[in-house]
Amino acid sequence: MFDPSDQSSARARITPRLIESLYTEAMLLADEARTYFDQEGRGERSELDPFVRVGFACESLKVTTRIMHIVAWLLTQRAVESGELPSGVERRPERRLGHAAESDHAVVQQLPPSAQRLVNASVDLYARVSRLDEDGFDEAPVPSPARALMGRLERDLRRGSGDSQ
Template identity: 35%
Template sequence: MIDLKLVSNVGGDDKMGGTQPEAVAIDFFARFTNSEQFDKTFKEGMGLVEETANYLDGPGRVDARTLDRTGAIAYATESMRLTTRLMQMASWLLLQRAVAAGELKSNEIQREKLRINLGDIGEGNVIKGAEQLPQGLLALVEHSLRLLERIRTLDAMLKGRETATPTPVASPVSAQISMLEQAFNQNAFSLGGR
């Protein structure tokens, strides 16, 4: 579980008769997977998978028939890159949702994470005949690359949270109380010495 300690105003008594701050764990992974940002990314990713499938099975077939041999090879190559990229991104999105729902055990999560590779599914090398690729395919490729960058950013943030050491963060109120305590303690010493 990814957590970060946050200090709240509940707990035991302090020196001045008030309450002492207590650390409370917040599960940022759960908050992220239940966030509007994740939901939007999830819907966009799954929508792009469907849109791509519809294109490749429909208008894409028609577009591919107009290409010469070099263009057809470029089309097949770019289509394969696109579908591979989308499969990896969809796998990542589905894994995050399954983890958040508690559908997987710890060892299953690790095994699934090893299957997903967001690193080698980017743009790739320019291929001969790419200038012939239809606009419909190019638009899907561009959309997938933009979405991939967002998913890579989210993945890096989650990995950073998994390895981060939880750090207590003091609330502004407890920081002010601490400063007041110090000030009163210093005044007590100077008044007692007179």
């Protein structure tokens, strides 16, 4: 039975597979946003009222900023997982998920449907990664089984080579 007071069961684990999946999603969204805002969206933007056009530009920057923060955070997680960065560095404030300004719902509603979809997709992805950033550090990191095995092998090899000398 589900116990709402048991937060550990509700938390997602930050795993290499999850990091790669989110990274792929973020990069696809980044490419889609770039294509839309740089090419397809130009025609739609030119047809908007001047005030809405400014909102369109602001929201495109917010989408880009969200995606940049997400990708930077995911690359940090990947670097820690691979051993490129020492474990624990991801908890430092400058390595946490950066703040991204919220979208103005009233402005977003006035944008073309394609722009609305991109804004909403970036908000959704940012919210999911933000939950991981917050929840992923509330408890001790789960040791990697592969790293534990490597550590045992290294200790056994050292013991074995010390016995033969």
